Amino acid sequence: MNESQQPITVVVVDDHAIFRSGLRADLDSRITVLAEAAGVAEAIAAIQEHRPQVVLLDVHLPGGSGGGGAEVIAGCTALLAGTQFLALSVSDAAEDVVTVIRAGARGYVTKTISGAEISDAVLRVATGDAVFSPRLAGFVLDAFGTAAVASVDSELDRLSARELEVMRLIARGYSYKEVAKELFISIKTVETHVSAVLRKLQLSSRHELTRWAAERRLL
Known part of the structure; x- marks a missing residue:
């Protein structure tokens, strides 16, 4: 420190x-x-x-x-x-x-x-x-996510269905390797999707992405 x-x-x-x-x-x-x-x-x-x-x-x-x-x-x-x-x-x-x-x-x-x-x-x-x-994050998504997704602004419309899946997993704390395993895609593909998500949402890091998702109750 x-x-x-x-x-x-x-x-x-x-x-x-x-x-x-x-x-x-x-x-x-x-x-x-x-x-x-x-x-x-x-x-x-x-x-x-x-x-x-x-x-x-x-x-x-x-x-x-x-x-x-x-x-x-x-x-x-x-x-x-x-x-x-x-x-x-x-x-x-x-x-x-x-x-x-x-x-x-x-x-x-x-x-x-x-x-x-x-x-x-x-x-x-x-x-x-x-x-x-x-x-555990899925429990929170199940409890809060459905209504939240319906009311989230047009920012989510910028993301493809796959990018949305990747965004939620990354925001929940999954590593790239864990996301790749969960979605049956390569780590390289995960990296590509994360870069696209950050660019489209105008964010600079996964911590900002987590905060963005939490504020919209998407976790």
Whole structure:
């Protein structure tokens, strides 16, 4: 990390102390953990006190009225518009994913993720990107995408059907290799489609593309 760059501040919310300790150790030097919490009320208090840039939030938590991670977000979003929430859970159930995203989480990743991957996800969420484990992003698309696609402006009309498929997968966090495998095309063809998508949408990077898709609820 460049000395002029300040670390991203984080509050870790999970009801398992061993997991919190391991996660804290796995996060890289670009991230500073300000506090930890194990339950809903404790989490809301810690977030309100420390005002972190990102909250790493388990979905199922004790306490409160049973709303878990979604209840934590609801208790904080009005006060802390500058805080982003990234769900980190063992659950990959569609209901859990959709519930926490509806509440306002910026992303959702499973606990099988590596320390390097979660550190990267924290940094991306802090800068406004939406981050999902690839296999979970489809739940969000199913829940939000149909109505969104119908209302998106003429920008989408510039893309071919194949370019639209590639755009969604790239925006969900798939690598070029994963996109190629998913769509049964070559990596070179994926690169060509991505270049065309960025040119047509007047974007300069896949991070901008992710933000563009998230703003239109296409993830």
